[in-house]
Amino acid sequence: MAARMSAWESAQHQLAEAVRQLGLDDGFHDLLRTPRREVAVAVPLRHDDGHVEVLKGYRVQHNLTRGPAKGGVRFHPATDLDEVRALAMWMTWKCALIGVPYGGAKGGVAVDPKALSRNELERVTRRYCSEILPIIGPEKDIPAPDVGTDEQTMAWMMDTYSIHSGYTVTGVVTGKPVSVGGSEGRGGATSRGVMFAAFSALREAGVDPRGATVAVQGFGKVGGLAAQFLHDAGCTVVAVSDVGGGVYDGGGLDTAGLLRHVRAGAPTVVGYPGTDTITNTELLELDVDILVPAAMEGVIHDGNASKVRARFIVEGANGPTTPDADEILAENGTVVIPDVLANSGGVAVSYFEWVQDLQAYFWTEDEVNDRLKALMERAYGQVSALSAERKVSLRTAAQMIGVGRVAEAHRTRGLYP
Numbered sequence: 001m002a003a004r005m006s007a008w009e010s011a012q013h014q015l016a017e018a019v020r021q022l023g024l025d026d027g028f029h030d031l032l033r034t035p036r037r038e039v040a041v042a043v044p045l046r047h048d049d050g051h052v053e054v055l056k057g058y059r060v061q062h063n064l065t066r067g068p069a070k071g072g073v074r075f076h077p078a079t080d081l082d083e084v085r086a087l088a089m090w091m092t093w094k095c096a097l098i099g100v101p102y103g104g105a106k107g108g109v110a111v112d113p114k115a116l117s118r119n120e121l122e123r124v125t126r127r128y129c130s131e132i133l134p135i136i137g138p139e140k141d142i143p144a145p146d147v148g149t150d151e152q153t154m155a156w157m158m159d160t161y162s163i164h165s166g167y168t169v170t171g172v173v174t175g176k177p178v179s180v181g182g183s184e185g186r187g188g189a190t191s192r193g194v195m196f197a198a199f200s201a202l203r204e205a206g207v208d209p210r211g212a213t214v215a216v217q218g219f220g221k222v223g224g225l226a227a228q229f230l231h232d233a234g235c236t237v238v239a240v241s242d243v244g245g246g247v248y249d250g251g252g253l254d255t256a257g258l259l260r261h262v263r264a265g266a267p268t269v270v271g272y273p274g275t276d277t278i279t280n281t282e283l284l285e286l287d288v289d290i291l292v293p294a295a296m297e298g299v300i301h302d303g304n305a306s307k308v309r310a311r312f313i314v315e316g317a318n319g320p321t322t323p324d325a326d327e328i329l330a331e332n333g334t335v336v337i338p339d340v341l342a343n344s345g346g347v348a349v350s351y352f353e354w355v356q357d358l359q360a361y362f363w364t365e366d367e368v369n370d371r372l373k374a375l376m377e378r379a380y381g382q383v384s385a386l387s388a389e390r391k392v393s394l395r396t397a398a399q400m401i402g403v404g405r406v407a408e409a410h411r412t413r414g415l416y417p
């Protein structure tokens with residue numbers, strides 16, 4: 001069997017297809033696929049016992065043509081430059097697709113945050129932030145949480161940047177706690193957006209979301225609340241999982257109880273009372289209406305795509321489906337709502353947070369949620385219409401809109417010198 005495509009290869013493959021459909025020339029293709037700026041940094045960490053370990057950190061600004069760069073920071077042992085590049089590129093198309101005035105970026109540190117104490121985590125965060133300080137800022141590049149980071153990480157980054165500036169700069173990161181310039185509704189924004197995207201697709205297919213069955217891979221910030229929101233909206237969430245494995249209940253899981261369980265510090269959902277244990281492999285192959293991969297890249301690939309029985313895949317994660325898998329799923333009639341659309345609620349409300357920080361004027365949670373819904377439904381409508389018009393998948397349509405808008409901005413600005 002051929003080696004599985006990496007995230008960076010998948011991102012390049014998807015871009016090439018959008019470029020082909022849009023009829024862009026080779027020069028444009030080169031401009032769009034090459035990251036504008038890449039920084040690799042050493043992040044020395046003094047552990048609590050005194051020994052020093054030097055970690056690797058990255059920040060990639062894939063494109064800056066439509067505005068400052070925007071994208072999360074990932075703390076994960078497998079993070080490397082190629083993964084960060086792919087995630088940065090997807091951010092560029094996502095921001096353009098949903099119409100927020102940003103380019104795309106991503107950052108990361110190759111570290112397992114679960115293996116660190118809170119003090120160690122704070123030191124890693126502050127040192128990483130110091131190392132990338134020259135290239136971030138509210139007008140340059142605005143980080144946010146991703147896998148392994150959270151609102152506390154963002155508070156430490158905001159504080160570090162502010163101390164170096166000599167005054168408080170709330171707009172340098174988003175996904176902060178509300179007490180330090182965060183937005184109401186940001187915490188659940190990605191998950192709420194996953195629900196809006198799923199329901200737009202179901203509505204279009206004439207399927208009633210009430211009673212639809214759901215499986216969610218990854219019970220973290222995105223997956224946990226996506227399961228909860230879908231449950232609250234009347235779906236039956238039959239399975240959820242995390243890196244430790246999954247739980248199943250055909251009659252519907254107690255999503256609120258599971259959220260309390262992990263928030264209280266349980267290392268995994270596995271073993272939650274009244275549930276059966278399943279593997280992540282089994283979860284992806286369940287006969288459900290909606291499958292939400294909300295963990296890592298490349299989990300649906302040429303080796304398992306033919307076993308996926310879900311009618312709709314709503315990509316909470318970035319890059320969970322490889323291009324090979326996309327082909328197999330399309331042949332089997334599975335509708336894939338692509339990452340750049342399905343999980344764009346996070347960056348949408350990050351944009352709202354940044355706007356509120358810059359204006360120092362804050363909105364209510366209802367205002368945030370209403371604007372999020374309007375923005376996502378508009379983006380879904382545009383993607384769906386282009387997909388029908390050009391007879392391409394929702395993914396290719398979404399990429400064509402994102403890539404096309406970035407290309408248009410390049411064309412309008414011109415090439416310097």
Ligand code: NAD
Pocket residue numbers: 145146147148149190217218219220221222223241242243244280294295296297316317318319343344346347
């Ligand atoms: P998180 O760290 O909060 O949660 C990740 C979850 O995935 C955890 O439950 C973890 O145990 C699980 N997991 C990790 N590896 C796994 C594996 N191999 N198999 C099964 N489960 C595994 O991260 P998050 O912020 O929820 O991000 C999840 C995905 O959503 C990522 O792809 C991220 O890029 C994407 N995303 C996040 C946001 C956001 O606002 N946080 C926005 C858009 C997209």
